[in-house]
Amino acid sequence: MADEFRTTEVGDRYAQALFDLAEETGALDAVRADLKSLRAAHGESADLRRLLTSPVLKAEDVSRGLLAIADKARFNGTTRNFLGLLAQNGRARDLMGVIVGFERLYAKKTGVVAAEVVSAQPLSTTQLTHVRSALLKALGKAPELTARVDPSILGGLKVKVGSKLFDASLKTKLDQMKFALKRA
Incomplete structure (x- = not known):
């Protein structure tokens, strides 16, 4: 499948951190909705895929791009901050793996x-x-x-x-x- 993503050790660690933070802040469902939107956008937007995977873009540029997307889409603050952190750490390319890991954690907790x-x-x-x-x-x-x-x-x-x-x-x-x- 073209849109099939796998988790990685790094993706799983970030997914767990985001899940724990979202749960702590009571934003679990909002963060999940934001991540679903990002996954859909990833499938539809070649520009977003380039932003996440381009080796020539600096972490600050990727962070600005992701934060602009988060602001335009009115993402929850937890999601927005997480995207900025992911980009600053040079891990934007792992975003789709993080989303898969987050979904797995959400399903385990809620039985979905x-x-x-x-x-x-x-x-x-x-x-x-x-x-x-x-x-x-x-x-x-x-x-x-x-x-x-x-x-x-x-x-x-x-x-x-x-x-x-x-x-x-x-x-x-x-x-x-x-x-x-x-x-x-």
């Missing part, structure tokens, strides 16, 4: 089951309802569903719940068929 559904084209409300009810049956609890479009999968769906991935995409099926034909 997060699921990401990836399709080649936007799913209708009815289709999302069917996916949600199928996941409810499989998981035993209602998932918090995030839908994303990735035309490269050609068709079908990819559903990720936690670390488990159900891949029924046309691209994967074609790749498997191509591999099987090569072996024959």
Whole structure:
């Protein structure tokens, strides 16, 4: 998946620090909402991705950029301060890993089951309802569903719940068929 992120040791440490601070300040849900917005923006904005990963930008410039984003989006003060600190420490490239780590900590604390559904084209409300009810049956609890479009999968769906991935995409099926034909 194009938007699949993994945590790192550094990302996990920062995620834990942010989670603890957000919990202490009573801003857990606000910080979570801010991080969800950042994750969505990361998927949509090449400029944000460059800001986070460019080796030529100085930490102060990255910090100014992230703080400007936080101010424009009216992020919670805890989130805003954290973004500034992350950039100042030269760790802006770890932001997506921090978000994944934060989500994992949030799910563990609250019992929320997060699921990401990836399709080649936007799913209708009815289709999302069917996916949600199928996941409810499989998981035993209602998932918090995030839908994303990735035309490269050609068709079908990819559903990720936690670390488990159900891949029924046309691209994967074609790749498997191509591999099987090569072996024959």
